Amino acid sequence: MKIRLDKMLSHLGYGSRKEVKNLLKKQELLVNGQRVKDGKASIETTSDQVTLAGEVLVYEAFVYYMLHKPKGVISATEDARERTVIDLLRPEDLRAGIFPVGRLDKDTTGFLLLTNDGSLAHDLLSPKKKVPKRYLATVDGLVTSKDQALFAEGFEIDGQEWVKPSQLEILSVDTSRQQSHIALTIVEGKFHQVKRMMKTVGKTVIELHRESMGGLTLDQNLKRGDYRQLTEKELAFLKEKAN
Template identity: 35%
Template sequence: QPRQQGGYQGNRQGGYQPRQQGGYQNNRQGGYQNKGPRQNQYGMPQGGRSFTPRPKRIEYETPLPDPNEQVRLNKYMANAGLCSRREADEFILQGLIKVNGEVVTELGTKISHSDVVEYDEKVVTLEKKCYILLNKPKDCVTTSDDPNGRLTVMDLVKGACDERIYPVGRLDRNTTGVLLLTNDGDLASKLTHPKFIKKKIYHVWTDHDISEDDMQRIADGIELEDGPIHADAISYATETDRNQAGIEIHSGRNRIVRRIFESLGYHVTKLDRVYFAGLTKKNLPRGRWRYLTQEEVNYLKMGSFE
């Protein structure tokens, strides 16, 4: 039975607990507990369009820089939120960057934190870090801007901070769930680099029941056009609906969950990421966002999660 083979034990970190926490009621209508208007403790109806106050900005602790530490100029500029490292290299080659009043044009130049960097006659200072967790809705693209004018995740977190944040990794337009946005380039690369690839858990809905043989195949490993892949754990999401599965995977390959099921003849009708590197969407309604807590940021930086 797939359940006994290390399926979802619903651990305290907010693993896969479809039934108890009122998250998934998995009825065929797919609604969230569609039982008519609920009432709060005062007898007022709930479930209409509620007003949610804007999350309060969190000031994260910033470690004091080591005065002797040498850092590449392009990395310093990227950490300052000015541009990407590649763009910084362009600016350096064009002679637009000064260090201590002198124009620097050599790529790979290293500076210390006591050096003064200028771009466009303005001193470049390290910006505050911002970490945002979004429960991404459907029909929304994971890009900073979209030439086709579609809704982007950046539209949803507009005004969350003045700094230039960007999504960590991608979710398809029709995939929902946990997405992290930040201006912390070092953390972003740690979470997405193939060497450090982090655990993700998805709730998958398919167009017909998934056979136990196919569940076993996915657990054992299947061959896709870009190489073999296996789930770290897989189980049925509910006792009754065999067309829903929970799958845990570490791969960062593009559209990997959809491709796994499609290769076995299933069409994925709905896909929701419920866990990413220790972050879950607990208490975060679809389409809403919040700032990470200092504790969550510390955990991510320490690499405490698989």
């Protein structure tokens, strides 16, 4: 694949094309061992070797990161006051246009996909695709079989918005504390959906964690705040689920 050098550098997070132009004047960039200062130069991404200040640069059209989102960060690309999930990425892993696929509340933990592949993100989030998302939660209140039946049918939340059928599992109940541990699989991504669904049946979510998306489960070796690239097998699996 042929691409302009300035476009490649911009894609890799080295700034706008104007900023890249200034960068090429100041730093030594080599293409196959030859110094190049012109950002308009065309390179072959699969065969040409590009190094900047001694570091080999590899062009990838899209990146896919599995992030274990911690509490206290927001699912956004930038914010003037809050720390975002993009701020968790190392500088060498930043790419132009990278964003979180969907949103997890500030106090919610778990699986969040970061990518610059807008097409895949659209498919994963489209209600028509019915891509499942599984959450684990601790709630105030005792969840019952009656709640399970209601969730399986779909119902109205906040007296105005309908949610599609979902699968509610009761993992355990603590009668002394009047609390329940549940798993909930939904195929939508409405604002605060899990919390609003539980509130409708008189329960309050205390802790919320997304375990999986599209059937792909969060890597248990990832600590909160850590991330890694999806494997080719995981990516192929996720794309199949989104089709």
